[in-house]
Amino acid sequence: MIEFDHVHKRYPERGEALSDISFALAAGEMAFLTGHSGAGKSTLLRLIGLLERPSRGRVVVDGRDLGALPRRQIPLHRRQVGMIFQDHRLLADRSVFDNVALPLQVMGYGQREIGRRVRAALDHVGLLKRERATPVALSGGEQQRVGIARAVVARPPLLLADEPTGNLDPELSREIFELFERFQYVGVTLLIATHDLSLVARMPYRTLTLADGRLVNDSGGW
Amino acid sequence: MSRVRRPSARPSELLLIWLAHHLRSARESLRRLFGMPLPTTMTVAVLGISLALPATLYVGTDNLRAMTGRWDQTAAISLFLRHEVDSSAARALAERLRARPELARVELIEPEQALAEFKELGGFEGALEALDDNPLPAVLALYPTPSHATTGQLRALEQQMVTLPEADFARMDTLWIERLQAILALAETATLLLGALLGLGVLLIVGNTIRLEILNRRGEIEIMELVGATAAFIRRPFLYAGAWYGLLGGLCATLLVTFSTGALQGSVSRLAALYGGEFRLAGLGLDGTLVVLLAGITLGLVGSWIAVGRHLRGAEAD
Numbered sequence: 001m002i003e004f005d006h007v008h009k010r011y012p013e014r015g016e017a018l019s020d021i022s023f024a025l026a027a028g029e030m031a032f033l034t035g036h037s038g039a040g041k042s043t044l045l046r047l048i049g050l051l052e053r054p055s056r057g058r059v060v061v062d063g064r065d066l067g068a069l070p071r072r073q074i075p076l077h078r079r080q081v082g083m084i085f086q087d088h089r090l091l092a093d094r095s096v097f098d099n100v101a102l103p104l105q106v107m108g109y110g111q112r113e114i115g116r117r118v119r120a121a122l123d124h125v126g127l128l129k130r131e132r133a134t135p136v137a138l139s140g141g142e143q144q145r146v147g148i149a150r151a152v153v154a155r156p157p158l159l160l161a162d163e164p165t166g167n168l169d170p171e172l173s174r175e176i177f178e179l180f181e182r183f184q185y186v187g188v189t190l191l192i193a194t195h196d197l198s199l200v201a202r203m204p205y206r207t208l209t210l211a212d213g214r215l216v217n218d219s220g221g222w
Numbered sequence: 223m224s225r226v227r228r229p230s231a232r233p234s235e236l237l238l239i240w241l242a243h244h245l246r247s248a249r250e251s252l253r254r255l256f257g258m259p260l261p262t263t264m265t266v267a268v269l270g271i272s273l274a275l276p277a278t279l280y281v282g283t284d285n286l287r288a289m290t291g292r293w294d295q296t297a298a299i300s301l302f303l304r305h306e307v308d309s310s311a312a313r314a315l316a317e318r319l320r321a322r323p324e325l326a327r328v329e330l331i332e333p334e335q336a337l338a339e340f341k342e343l344g345g346f347e348g349a350l351e352a353l354d355d356n357p358l359p360a361v362l363a364l365y366p367t368p369s370h371a372t373t374g375q376l377r378a379l380e381q382q383m384v385t386l387p388e389a390d391f392a393r394m395d396t397l398w399i400e401r402l403q404a405i406l407a408l409a410e411t412a413t414l415l416l417g418a419l420l421g422l423g424v425l426l427i428v429g430n431t432i433r434l435e436i437l438n439r440r441g442e443i444e445i446m447e448l449v450g451a452t453a454a455f456i457r458r459p460f461l462y463a464g465a466w467y468g469l470l471g472g473l474c475a476t477l478l479v480t481f482s483t484g485a486l487q488g489s490v491s492r493l494a495a496l497y498g499g500e501f502r503l504a505g506l507g508l509d510g511t512l513v514v515l516l517a518g519i520t521l522g523l524v525g526s527w528i529a530v531g532r533h534l535r536g537a538e539a540d
Contacts, residue, residue: 049448079450089445103449108239150449 001027001158001189002048007057009043009213017043019213021057025191027157030184032200033193035210041193044210045160048191049081050074062157079107082151086163088143090135096122096146097131103154121153125179141172148179152188159183161192165199173199244458251463255470265431265467269518270474272424276417277479277506277514283409285504286402299380300393301362307388312360315388319362324370324379329363336361359390373400421521424471428464428525436460436533443534457530461523468522472515479506479514 002025009018018040025031033041046052047059050066059066062080069077090099100121104114122128125145135143144164151159161180165173173196180190181203194200200207209217255262303312309332316330336358341350364383366376380392436443446456483505494501506514 051448075447075450075452075455077450078448083448089448091442091445102446105243106446106449106451106455108236108243110235110239110242154449 001025001029001062002191003058003060004044004047005058005060007047007054007059009040009047009052010055017213018047018054021213021215023208023215023218025189027189028184028187029206030180030190031192031206031208032203033191033208033210034195034197034200035216037195039210040213041210042162043213045083045162045191045193048158048160049083050077075106079103079154080156080158082154082156082159084144084147084151084159084161084164086166088135088147090143090146090150092135094134095131096127096133096135096138099135099146100131100149100153103150107154117153118149121149124152124182125149140167141175144168144172144176145179148176152183157187157189159188159190161190161194163193163195165194165196170199177203243455247458248462248466251459252466254459255463255466262470265427266470266474268427269424269467269471269522270478272420272427273471273475273514273518274478276413276420277475277510278482279409279413279416280510281479281483281504281506283406283413286406286409288504289501298366299364299376299383301364301383301386302390302392303360303362303388304390305359307360309360311388312362315386316362319364324366324375325364326367327365329365331361331363333358333360421517424468424518424521425525425528428467428522429529431467432460432464432526432529433533435463436529453534457534460530460534461526464522464524464526464529465519466522467526468518468520469515470518471522472518475518476506476511476514 002023004021004023007018007021008016010016021040021044033044035041043052047054047066048061050069053067061077064077066077091102097118100118101114104117109117119128119131122131125148127142127145127149130138130142135146138146144167148164151161159180164180165176168176177192177199180192184190207217207219208215209219303315307315312330312332316328319325319328333356337350337356340358364379366379370376370379376394380394383389383392443456483503487503490501490503
């Protein structure tokens, strides 16, 4: 599903953020991406979501060579990748329903289909009753679950999460990870960047560790 | 692991969804404009005034043209007779001239009649009463037939008339009309220039308003890009906002023009009555209104297009 081939990312102002990264993630696999802050976790995820392009090397996602993807195709690629952020990135002036509906509106679904899918996604994250609320009325954990619902509503084959539990207490974090496991059961590929090592250690998944932009450890889980 | 991108691939359904999104964008951007009444009103007012200025000038020149067009047909030569020419001789001359084919009508204004008219105009009573005898000469007003009313023909006729023994001098009434027409041509050029300048102003105002709106909604735009919105999808509401601004500005401009012509109607009618005429000020009319509205929408669209092109580059990956 994801294939990195000697990928470098260099910023003119910060220098090399990623150096010679190579790994592959199979379809349906769930993996953690860990490392100290500034190790390049976010950059790696941004390359997969095509928010940025590598300076060198090749990134292939779901058979698409991202380097060869013309700009016009970028939106179509992003529709195939659900992205979850630490700060949720919700629209404060719209209801939970409208926030989750956004990807479907963008993709041109009809109203009825949107309603059906949004409620299914909200039901999945346990927020069906809050669809009329605005994000500010929700707790941090609830907001993150709205972000997750938005990421999965269009049923992308790949989910990326960047520190999804960064601001949550352990109990809520565990809930979020259990949610991710449920997506994995239905065949979604997940790559989750986190520095919550104690949680990672308790779960039987593959862990990629970054340090100073290099892939220093790739443990195959239990 | 490939999946269907859209719920349905039938073209007719996609077209419907596309249309529905256009409708929603248009409605959404209009609602957004009404959601911030004060800034919107100010922008629309500035646009309205910018559009109303050239429109008012256009209406003004249009009216003047209509006015001179009517007077053009009554263009005449006033032939002033010598003081020695008495009333009967003047009448005989008038009779002789009436026989000429190029003249449709010859009107004799006798000195007493002229004096009476003068007095009627007011302001001269004292001055006129101080005079012992009537200083005014008899005048023949010569109205050529329309087929002999070009400036050249009139000038030739004038030349002929002055050589008559009874004639003192002749004055052609077309001169001031020619001057007026030259002024009108100038005013029309000025209208075009002013229109172009203020059109540019409208473009910049809408462009800047949309630019600020884009900056305000940066976060929202970024999120839209993250979930895979195409550049066209993101641009659409801003383009509609520009068109709405233009349309509202155009409506405001037509209202302003209609209001000012209405306000001027009374004084113009009084002025025309003083000149012994009747004149109704024409407004923008349906054509003019449509032109103003269309110009507003076009300028609004182009202005927002420029802003959107400069500040929204779509999903970026660098």
